[in-house]
Amino acid sequence: MIEHLDLEKLDRCDTAELAKLTRAVGEVGFLTVSNTGISASRVERVISAYHAFFRLPEAEKRRVDMAVTGSNRGWGASRSEQVDPAANPDFKEVFDCGYELAETNRYFGKNLSVYAPNQWPETVPEFRSIIETYYGDACSVAKRVLRAISVALGKDANSFDTAFDTPMALLRGNYYPQRPVSAGEKDFGIGAHTDYGCLTLLATDGRAGLEVQMPDQSWAQVQAQPGTFIINFGEMLEFWTAGAVKATLHRVIGGSAERLSVPLFFNPSYDTNVAPPHSENVIQAGEHLTRRFNETYVHLQAAS
Numbered sequence: 114m115i116e117h118l119d120l121e122k123l124d125r126c127d128t129a130e131l132a133k134l135t136r137a138v139g140e141v142g143f144l145t146v147s148n149t150g151i152s153a154s155r156v157e158r159v160i161s162a163y164h165a166f167f168r169l170p171e172a173e174k175r176r177v178d179m180a181v182t183g184s185n186r187g188w189g190a191s192r193s194e195q196v197d198p199a200a201n202p203d204f205k206e207v208f209d210c211g212y213e214l215a216e217t218n219r220y221f222g223k224n225l226s227v228y229a230p231n232q233w234p235e236t237v238p239e240f241r242s243i244i245e246t247y248y249g250d251a252c253s254v255a256k257r258v259l260r261a262i263s264v265a266l267g268k269d270a271n272s273f274d275t276a277f278d279t280p281m282a283l284l285r286g287n288y289y290p291q292r293p294v295s296a297g298e299k300d301f302g303i304g305a306h307t308d309y310g311c312l313t314l315l316a317t318d319g320r321a322g323l324e325v326q327m328p329d330q331s332w333a334q335v336q337a338q339p340g341t342f343i344i345n346f347g348e349m350l351e352f353w354t355a356g357a358v359k360a361t362l363h364r365v366i367g368g369s370a371e372r373l374s375v376p377l378f379f380n381p382s383y384d385t386n387v388a389p390p391h392s393e394n395v396i397q398a399g400e401h402l403t404r405r406f407n408e409t410y411v412h413l414q415a416a417s
């Protein structure tokens with residue numbers, strides 16, 4: 114069962130809501146949340162902006178193609194990412210933007226791909242401002258959920274806060290065209306994978322498509338209308354909490370209708386050690402994320 118949570122109640126440390134959260138993070142690793150302060154119409158505007166981008170002629174999208182610019186920002190064409198090595202590269206298209214470093218930031222000038230400069234299309238009016246504003250607000254919601262998780266796990270509310278001062282947070286628009294008629298059993302909108310980072314805050318256009326692996330190994334559909342968010346957890350948070358938070362497999366096979374989803378991958382600062390508490394090993398968040406990008410982006414697979 115997928116728990117539905119109320120973020121205002123979590124902010125107030127409502128005991129029953131925190132108990133639901135503890136169950137959700139440890140058992141299924143997926144939940145939905147509402148009452149975030151981000152309205153349905155805001156999400157619809159963000160989704161329309163991404164739609165306008167994905168409908169551009171290919172030559173326009175190519176100007177910000179990450180395979181051409183070499184950055185991991187901008188457009189990723191269909192088949193440019195392979196999240197499951199046993200499947201074919203995904204047939205989704207993506208648009209990625211992320212954290213922009215100020216010149217005074219300790220990571221500035223270090224040429225780290227996780228903090229690459231954003232690439233914006235010039236021909237979609239207001240695209241940049243709509244997406245940048247949403248990016249900031251979505252990061253704030255993700256932080257509030259992490260605070261609640263910290264409390265639910267018996268730690269200080271702000272135990273994660275300093276680790277997120279320069280978040281490797283990536284906002285993605287996923288565009289799933291209609292499943293190609295030639296698609297076979299190794300073709301997916303996005304193949305089965307776990308997310309790489311800490312917390313994923315996912316908005317969708319409301320269409321079905323996302324499937325989540327349940328504790329009994331069956332695949333369950335998870336669906337949410339704009340204004341309700343789906344939340345799941347990545348590999349780093351599973352390491353960092355010694356398994357108290359689950360990174361759950363999920364996938365999108367794709368169907369007869371196109372679909373759009375907008376995940377915010379909320380990840381800590383590059384130097385954060387996300388190894389389990391008291392472990393002798395160090396797992397540097399930035400190295401883990403860079404390794405996962407090198408494994409899954411097709412243009413980086415070739416280079417590394």
Ligand SMILES: O=C(O)CCC(=O)C(=O)O
Nearest residue numbers: 287303323363365374376
């Ligand atoms: O489209 C979705 O619902 C899920 C997307 C996803 O899993 C991802 O982008 O990592």
Ligand SMILES: [Fe+2]
Nearest residue numbers: 306307308363
């Ligand atoms: Fe995912």
